Amino acid sequence: MKILIIGTGYVGTTTGLIFCELGHKVTGLDLDEQKIQALKAGKLHFYEPGLEPLLKKHIEAHNITFTKDTETAIKENDLIFICVGTPQGTDGSADLTFVKNVAKSIGQNLNQYKVIVTKSTVPVGTAELLTRVIKDNQTAPVPFDVVSNPEFLREGSALHDALHPDRIVIGTTSETARTIMRELYKDLHCPIIETHPKASEMIKYAANSFLALKISYINELARVCDKLSINVHDVSNGIGLDHRINPHFLKAGMGYGGSCFPKDVNALIHTAKQQGTPLLILEAVVKVNAEQPVYVIEKIKQALGGEVQNKTIAVLGLSFKANTDDTRESPSFILIDRLLEEQAIIKTHDPMVKSGASHQCMTIAETVAGADALVICTDWDEYKNLDWAGLKSLMNQPYIIDGRNMLDKEILEGVGFQYFGIANQ
Ligand SMILES: NC(=O)c1ccc[n+]([C@@H]2O[C@H](COP(=O)([O-])OP(=O)(O)OC[C@H]3O[C@@H](n4cnc5c(N)ncnc54)[C@H](O)[C@@H]3O)[C@@H](O)[C@H]2O)c1
Numbered sequence: 001m002k003i004l005i006i007g008t009g010y011v012g013t014t015t016g017l018i019f020c021e022l023g024h025k026v027t028g029l030d031l032d033e034q035k036i037q038a039l040k041a042g043k044l045h046f047y048e049p050g051l052e053p054l055l056k057k058h059i060e061a062h063n064i065t066f067t068k069d070t071e072t073a074i075k076e077n078d079l080i081f082i083c084v085g086t087p088q089g090t091d092g093s094a095d096l097t098f099v100k101n102v103a104k105s106i107g108q109n110l111n112q113y114k115v116i117v118t119k120s121t122v123p124v125g126t127a128e129l130l131t132r133v134i135k136d137n138q139t140a141p142v143p144f145d146v147v148s149n150p151e152f153l154r155e156g157s158a159l160h161d162a163l164h165p166d167r168i169v170i171g172t173t174s175e176t177a178r179t180i181m182r183e184l185y186k187d188l189h190c191p192i193i194e195t196h197p198k199a200s201e202m203i204k205y206a207a208n209s210f211l212a213l214k215i216s217y218i219n220e221l222a223r224v225c226d227k228l229s230i231n232v233h234d235v236s237n238g239i240g241l242d243h244r245i246n247p248h249f250l251k252a253g254m255g256y257g258g259s260c261f262p263k264d265v266n267a268l269i270h271t272a273k274q275q276g277t278p279l280l281i282l283e284a285v286v287k288v289n290a291e292q293p294v295y296v297i298e299k300i301k302q303a304l305g306g307e308v309q310n311k312t313i314a315v316l317g318l319s320f321k322a323n324t325d326d327t328r329e330s331p332s333f334i335l336i337d338r339l340l341e342e343q344a345i346i347k348t349h350d351p352m353v354k355s356g357a358s359h360q361c362m363t364i365a366e367t368v369a370g371a372d373a374l375v376i377c378t379d380w381d382e383y384k385n386l387d388w389a390g391l392k393s394l395m396n397q398p399y400i401i402d403g404r405n406m407l408d409k410e411i412l413e414g415v416g417f418q419y420f421g422i423a424n425q
Pocket of ligand 1: 006007008009010011012029030031032035083084085086098101102119120121122151152153154155259260
């Protein structure tokens with residue numbers, strides 16, 4: 001099958017390479033000249049473990065090519081995946097500008113039957129909307145089908161997730177399109193859910209919102225555990241081993257961030273409000289999440305005797321989670337902005353993110369030098385086993401606030417640090 005991926009960002013690039021692995025020929029289309037040039041040269045424009053070697057392999061094997069030529073790319077391919085961004089609009093809804101622009105181009109260039117698949121996360125009703133936009137822009141009545149096929153990969157383990165999905169969701173009312181989609185995924189062994197496009201679109205939002213809910217639940221519970229001197233990790237473990245609950249997304253920390261959960265939870269809340277059935281649970285999830293970096297700041301203040309003004313705070317980790325350089329909606333930046341508002345002096349470090357900010361340091365030692373407190377904001381492996389005694393000797397005061405509950409409290413206290421975790425007793 002000749003496959004076109006429109007939008008070669010995190011999802012589009014990964015999806016394209018997975019289809020190459022499954023034996024298909026892929027074209028990646030993007031409007032961003034720099035991204036296309038980098039991809040053509042075998043270089044990823046973002047960090048994702050394991051993906052760059054795969055990119056090089058499939059370029060060399062001529063399985064994947066990249067282009068900016070929308071017209072030719074649409075005309076020459078049979079199966080078109082829309083992987084463009086759906087950022088949050090000002091009212092919380094998903095902004096469909098990019099998706100609608102793509103649909104318009106598809107309509108204008110439709111020369112034979114094609115299946116158009118939305119991998120972008122889009123609200124309920126988008127498959128119908130895109131069908132209308134494509135029809136409105138056609139110059140001749142060429143048949144086509146629109147399919148909803150949401151993506152569930154996680155940045156940081158995108159390759160594994162895309163090759164070993166828990167399930168594949170195919171939302172279409174067309175038997176022809178359904179058969180083509182089944183054929184496409186025939187070598188991936190997992191349950192396939194075939195449903196209406198509206199249900200498929202809802203599944204993606206419901207899944208992300210449920211995971212966000214688990215995170216806010218454990219974070220809020222951790223605040224109570226802190227008051228009661230209970231180790232929240234034991235609670236997570238104790239409930240997570242119940243297979244009805246499962247252990248994932250039950251780690252207390254800085255709150256969720258990234259390019260998906262924040263905008264997707266808000267978009268579902270918006271959809272529900274439009275239907276006159278507000279999702280009160282999700283409204284609470286958002287509120288709890290917004291408070292979590294503030295809770296971590298309270299810990300910093302507790303360590304420093306109530307004030308952060310003129311105190312030097314070393315922040316380790318800028319990406320919203322480990323193994324990615326994605327900083328979209330990262331709780332680190334919420335924390336940094338708040339601390340700067342309160343006139344703290346900030347120094348930051350991240351192994352992958354190069355923010356260009358004047359407060360960013362090259363090494364961990366440089367970051368902590370002269371600091372009154374060190375805050376762990378991202379759970380990078382390389383922050384787990386540092387030379388703590390050495391780092392302590394560089395600091396002004398020996399306070400560690402572990403926003404990810406990832407460090408060994410006993411080791412830190414053993415070298416003279418005072419340790420503050422999130423109900424990490
Ligand atoms: N990032 C994730 O982990 C993830 C996971 C699952 C689903 N999603 C969803 O997938 C979608 C894409 O997310 P992403 O993180 O890959 O976004 P991204 O911003 O990294 O990439 C989107 C790309 O689309 C390109 N683009 C925009 N308009 C275009 C057009 N008309 N023609 C060609 N290219 C165009 C942009 O230049 C950009 O490179 C979003 O809806 C997102 O919610 C993301």
